[in-house]
Amino acid sequence: MTGEDQRQTRQDIRGVARGTAPAPLSILDLAPVGVGYTAAQALSATTELARGAERWGYHRFWVAEHHGMPGVASSTPAVLIAHLGAHTSTLRLGSGGVMLPNHAPLAIAEQFGLLEALHPGRIDLGLGRAPGTDQATARALRRGEHEDPDDFPRRLSELTHFLDGDFPAGHPYARLSAVPNGPQRPPIWLLGSSGFSAQLAGRLGLPFAFAHHFSAENTVPALELYRSSFRASEVLAEPYALIGVSAVAVPEGGRQAARRLAASAGLGMLRLRRGMPGPIPTPEEAAAYPYSPAEADFLDNWLGNVVLGAPGEVAEGLEELRKRTGADELMVTSHVHGHHARLLSYELIAEAYGLTADQGAERS
Structure with missing residues (x-):
């Protein structure tokens, strides 16, 4: 890349804080399917949410x-990102993330090169090294390929060379590059919930995204490791890290009402951990479930990592976490049952920070 392209890439990485928010605010969405809803309805709600996120002033949507x-x-971020890009115009879109071990690096490079060509300057490529599923499904995805988790750095390097078209002379793929291949490529982010990706992102000078929403006990150690390992690169001169955080805001009823909504995802996670995945339960089902003492402890721990309450309470909780x-x-x-409650939660958080009042101001 030229120096001008590198500067643009760095600007694309650093988010924009709007309104009274002291840091950029973005959204991670899983297109959740609740009891009583279809996948088609969930995807329609995600599309509506992306349009709302752009209107409300969020920076990016993964x-x-x-x-x-x-x-x-x-299940397939590249397909969903292409769809969302056609329904938005300025919102940054990306993967949070694509699970690199599940795919050939060239296939990912082609997919995200195509996305960048469709929606120039709006695409992020976030990469994870977990399978994103159970082991049987992972084997089916990989068609019997035995993947070594420690092989992730090699696959990442291969993906980067495909995107840039700069394999060294003598490499088996030296004549190959991903097509389409425009003047810029999407910024690569490394995602993680432990220290491995944190350290690798630091060594490579890449931005890092940590999954605080399901690995809160590792957040501070991982971010410290990322910063201490960081080496300036053509991509970033200084470390840049975001964290994913569960938050549920409600218009009335405060923490109790928000906790009732969040308990649905908690029960869903409990079932997932026990090998019984299913749609997100309703708040009524979660409230009536006969929790054992161990299950009740799990739910309490899960909810302890969710920022809950009225919009102002959520804004205060997010700021405490940021500091x-x-x-x-x-x-x-906001992983809850019911599309209206989910969209309303994000809108209330945006209103608490006045994001829509200052979409052009940059504080970072």
Whole structure:
């Protein structure tokens, strides 16, 4: 890339904080499928949410790769991103993330090169190294290929060379590059819930996204490892990290009402951990479920990592988390049953920060 392209890439990475928010706010959406809803309805709601996110002033909107989960419709991020791009005009869109071990690096490079050509300057390529599913489904996706988790750096390097068309002379793929291949390529982010990707992102000088919403105990250590490992690169001169955080805002009823909504996802996660994935239960089902003491502890721990309450309470909780972790950007996920409640939660959070009042101001 030229120096001008590199500067543009760095600008694309750093988010824009709007309104009174002290840091950029973004959205991670899984196209959740609740009891009583179809996948088609969930995807329609995600499309509506993306349009709302753009209107409300969120910076970016990521979707995640999951397989074999009846409660999640976002199995193929590239397809969904292309659709969302056609229904928005300025919102950054990306993967949070694509699970690199499930795919050939060239296939990902082609998919995201095509997305960049369709929606120039709006695409992020977030990469994870987990399968995003159970082991049987992972084997089916990989068609018997035995993947070594420690092979992730090699696959990442291969993907980067395909995107840039710059394999070294003598490499078996030296004559290959991903097509389409425009003047810019999507910024690569590394995602993680432990120290492996944090350290790798730091060493490579890449932006890092940490899954605080399901690995809260590792957030601060992983971010510290990322920053201590960071080496300046053509992509970033300084570390840049965002964290995914569960948050549920309600118009009335405060923490109790928000907790009731969030408990649906908690029960869904409990069932998933026990090998019984399904659609997200209703709040009524979650409230009536006969939790054992161990299950009740799990739910309490799960809800303890969700920022809950009225819009102002959620804004205060997010700011406390930002200060405690030093995150450069917050990526909110409101994983609840019911599309209206989910969209309303994001809208209330945006209103709490006055995002729509200052969409052109940059604070980062």
